Amino acid sequence: MAHTAITVTMIAAYLAVLTFVALKARAAHHFEQFSLAGRSLTLPLVFGSLAATYVGGAFSIGFVGKGFATGLVFLILGLAFSLQNILVGFFVAPRLRALKGCHTLGDVIYQKYNRTCQIIAGIISVGLCAGFAGVMIKAGGGILADIFGIPFWCAVILVCGVTTLYTTVGGLRASVITDAFQFTTFALLLPLIFLWLLFHTEGGLGHLAEVARETTSQGWASFSGIEIVGWITAFFLGETLIPPNANRALGSKSTRVSRNGFLLAGLFSAIWFTVVLAMGVLASMKPEVVTEIMSLSEGALEDQVLLTLIRTTLPFGFYALLLVVLLSIIMSSLDSLLNAGAVSFTQDIYRFIAPPVSDHTALVQGRWATVVIAAAAAAGALLVPSIIKGLLFCYSIWAPAVLPALLFGLWMPDPKPLAGKLSMLAGSISGIFFTSVLEEIPPILPALAIALLAYAFGHYLSPTESLPDAERGQKQ
Known part of the structure; x- marks a missing residue:
């Protein structure tokens, strides 16, 4: 009882500090502030916010579980993710920031293709933000349920409610500032705990390296080559420029800030993956941890290793403190997703359902959209089988649905609207279909192939002459 009281007190105190930080960020009074923080995000905020998203529930709870089960196998997947961020920083983020009048990826699609493509991109963005948010809510709900012994659905409501509150009021700026605050706390605490555990482990670093080699070898043997290729593809492409990350690029103060923010976050993520996977290996060396984990049902096994x-x-x-900080870092990923989904709905969908839309109306609709997306994500969290599986499901849809149209649109001199439309529709449908029916083959591979073929088909089927600027959606 005393331990529970201490934990509750720490959580309440931390949430009070977090709320204070969010309120200091000021409420958004205009849609530009709500969506892109007035395009004033500095390098520390862009880096801290991106890194907070990377060290959230999936790459903390999920990867520790994978380290426990398969050693350092997932390090190559994590490094694929890190490489993606570095490449985005060098080649893509500055291009996005240089575009004028863009609040969302849908706006980018509109400038490069047409209005229909923007609406399709908006629908996909909102759906995937809700899906990713559901994964984060599952992670946060699992922690709260573990602390208080309450039903999982009650924990889901608590996590979702608190995050939605400050995201709805403050918009992107509140999200980014709280992200940076939470990232700083967690990025310092977890490595220190890892070093403390390593110091108190018999055999120290040498024994850890020996166990890591053995566990990793067994982990590689348990996967087929096609599974590894599919996972590398998923981690390399599946989170590339998802709406929250794209909004950081669009909301940054300059192209230089946008580029360097992604570069630094990519380099940091490589270090982080190494630490959390090694922590999972360390957990496999603790008999008391192994005994308790093996007593759990298979579906919950990996997600419970860190706790x-x-x-x-x-x-x-230390346990209570880490729980508080871990919960907060999950909330940082969640608030980014809720804000990005709300902005996509308002900018890419609502503006064309009931035009004209004033700035005040857009702001109000963005706040309502935050609440609705949060409610949908909370319902979806009850269906997520595990954190990593939930992420892979979203990756398998996002990459084929949006990336071909987006990347070809940014680099091709005359992208065809039909190509973008067919690619997004084919990628979305095939991604959903293959994630439902394929087990041995990673669904992202056939879905991405179909999306690329659809883009090529639409490109060569389109007339050779260019569309007029008014039809294409170019904004001066």
């Missing part, structure tokens, strides 16, 4: 490790090996004060 079990810190509960069974750390003094209670």
Whole structure:
């Protein structure tokens, strides 16, 4: 009872500090502030916000579980993710920031193709933001349920409610500032705990390296070559310029800030993946952790490794503190997704359902959209089988649905609207279909192939003459 009271007090105090930080960020009074923070994000905020998203529930809870089960196998997948961010920083983020009048990826699609393509991109963006948010809510709900022993659905409501509150009021600026605050806390605390655990492990670093080699070898043997290729593809492309990350690029103060923010976040993520996977290997060396994990049902096994490790090996004060910070970092990923989904709905869909839309109306609709998307994500969280599986499901849809049209549009001198439309529709439908029916073959591979073929088909089927600027959607 005393331990629970301490934990509740720490969580309440931390949430109070978090709310204070969010309120200091000021409420958004215009849609430009709500969506892109007035395009004033500095390098520390862009880097901190991106990095907070990367070290959220999936890459903390999920990767520790994978390290426990398969050693360092997932390091190559994490490095694919890191490389993607570095490449985006060099080649894509500055191009996005240089575009005029863009609040969302849908606006980018509109400038490069036409209005119909923008609406399709908006629908996909809103749906995928809700899906990714559902994964984050599952992670946060699992922590709260573990702390208080409450039903999972109650924990889901609590996590979703608090995050929605400050995201709805403050928009992107509140999201980014709280992200940076939470990232700083968590990025310092978890590596320190890892070093503390390593120091108190018999054999130290040498024993850890030996166990890591053995576990990794067994992990590689448990996967087929096509599975590894599919996972590398998923982690390399599946989170490329998802709406929250694209909004950081669009909302940055300059193209230089946009580029460097992604570069630094990519380099940081490579270090982070190494730490959390090594922490999973370390957990597999603790008999008390292994015993408790193996007593759980298979579906919940990997997602419980980090919580079990810190509960069974750390003094209670450290355990309570880490739970608080871990919950907050998950909320940082969640608030980014809710804000991005709301902005996409308002800018890419609502403006064309009930035009004309004033700035005040857009702001109000953005706030309502935040609440609705949060409610949908909370419902979806109850259906997510595991954190990593939930992420892979979203990756398998996002990459084929949006990336071909977006990347070809940014680089081709005359992208065809029909190509963009066919690619997004074919990528979305095939991504959903293959994630439902394929088990042995990663669904992102055939879905991406179909999306690329659809783009090529639409490109060569289109007339050779260019569309007029008014039809294409060019904004001066």
